[in-house]
Amino acid sequence: MIIDILSNMIGDYISSNCSISQSDKEKAIYALKAILGEVIKIIILILLFYILHRVKFFIFSLVILISIRTFSGGIHLKTFNQCLLFSAFIFIITSLVAPIMPKTYSEIYYGIAILDILSVAVKSPCPSPKRPIKNFNRLIRLKILSIFFTIIWLGILFFYITDTFLFNCGLATITIQSIQLILSHREVLK
Structure with missing residues (x-):
């Protein structure tokens, strides 16, 4: 894959021009693969949702x-193509399906929000197996930030977003992320 080739080339360049260990070189290559993969994935998804006239959502x-996911983690797939397809599926739900859902009772929205906060509080963080959390203080910091951003976004949705389409999009995003945490939870501290 082009991402692997490009990451390895940059990693080789860095290691030949800087004095870094083999372990640091491997970490740099892993980071480069992750960053390049995310950039390419986002470009593809922007083009897809531009074609579908749903870029705003x-x-x-x-x-x-x-x-939220930066701090809470979630499901991690093995290949770029799997990740792209899974991401496209998630964003189709949040950006295409959720906005057209009819408005429902406030109690249902509040119940979903409470369940989202609870699942993030209990299940986060859920890091990639390639980047386990080795420090208890880091684990607590990630958990607090996950909860904080979940509550902030729910507050924005409930108190500032008056557009039902955007509200449903945002709540679906948070709910799907909390479901991912429930489905992907594994031993965190290594």
Whole structure:
């Protein structure tokens, strides 16, 4: 894959021009693969949702997801193509399906929000197996930030978003992220 080739080339360049260990070189290559993969995936998804005339919902969902998932983690797939397809599926739900759902009772929305906060509080963080958490203080910091951003976004949705389409998009994003945490939870501290 082009991402692997490019990451390895940059990693080789860095290691030949800087004095870094083999372990640091491997970490740099892993980080490069992750960053390049995410950039390419986001470009492809932006083009897809541009064609579907749903870029506004996609960007809104993406911002919410990035701000929570960065700290909470979630499901991690093995290949770029699997990740792209899974991400496309998730964003189709949040950006295409959720916005057209009819408005429902406030109690249902509040119940979903409470369940989202609880699942994030209990199940996060859920890091990639390639980047386990080795420090208890880091684990607590990630958990607090996950809860914080979940509550902030729910507050924004409930108190500032009056557009039902955007509200449903945002709540679906948070709910799907909390479901991912429930489904992907594994031993965190290594």
